[in-house]
Amino acid sequence: MTLTEIIQGRRSIRKYTDRQIPREDLEAIIEAGTYAPNAGGGQRAVIVGVRNAELAAGIGRMNLAHFDRSRLEGGYVSAEQPSVIDEPTLKSGFYGAPTVCAIFGPVNFLYSIPDAFCCAENMVLAAYERGIASCIVARGEETFDSPEGQELLRKWGVPAHYVCRCFVLLGYVDGEYPLPKPRERGRILIVEG
Ligand SMILES: Cc1cc2nc3c(=O)[nH]c(=O)nc-3n(C[C@H](O)[C@H](O)[C@H](O)COP(=O)(O)O)c2cc1C
Numbered sequence: 001m002t003l004t005e006i007i008q009g010r011r012s013i014r015k016y017t018d019r020q021i022p023r024e025d026l027e028a029i030i031e032a033g034t035y036a037p038n039a040g041g042g043q044r045a046v047i048v049g050v051r052n053a054e055l056a057a058g059i060g061r062m063n064l065a066h067f068d069r070s071r072l073e074g075g076y077v078s079a080e081q082p083s084v085i086d087e088p089t090l091k092s093g094f095y096g097a098p099t100v101c102a103i104f105g106p107v108n109f110l111y112s113i114p115d116a117f118c119c120a121e122n123m124v125l126a127a128y129e130r131g132i133a134s135c136i137v138a139r140g141e142e143t144f145d146s147p148e149g150q151e152l153l154r155k156w157g158v159p160a161h162y163v164c165r166c167f168v169l170l171g172y173v174d175g176e177y178p179l180p181k182p183r184e185r186g187r188i189l190i191v192e193g
Helices: 003-009 023-034 052-064 112-129 147-156
Strands: 046-050 100-108 131-136 161-169
Touching: 003 112, 023 046, 023 100, 023 112, 023 161, 046 052, 052 147, 100 112, 112 131, 112 147, 112 161
Parallel strands: none
Antiparallel strands: 046 100, 100 161, 131 161
């Protein structure tokens, strides 16, 4: 696959089989995240790969625990890969993905959010190249708010001044991998004078 094919073929997957991904793939995907552009060249983002379906599911439930549905009016994400916005009966924000990577950054660093999402983008592209399905998930900040969440961060050795910015779900698609969506028009302007 060329880079263009990878960029244009990747989709956000929200239906996963139980099959776990190989550790070597997880290592390569996390390494791709560490090569992302990062503000000031500081390489501050810390990535924790949770290759444990049960633990991933538990964190996925914590991710959705404080989800405020009252402000979603008109929201709609995907018919073929329904998100928690589309499907209120979903109990985990991680859709049964057997592996999840949590991306952390310093709480007071101005660019820690864009840094984390640059990592996430590299990771989902690297995953697709390897035939692994993925999805970026938000609400990192609130996911580990509980005593149970804080205990996990202590166990993993995440620095005390770091906060989770986002997640990358990893696994294998259950069913057909969806085709790319057509691009919305009128979003590009090239000015040459
Ligand atoms: C900043 C950001 C946050 C996202 N958060 C979520 C999320 O919390 N849950 C989810 O299911 N998808 C999430 N997504 C995935 C988007 O819903 C998805 O990229 C979008 O619907 C376009 O679909 P595609 O990636 O298949 O092209 C997020 C994507 C981005 C870039």
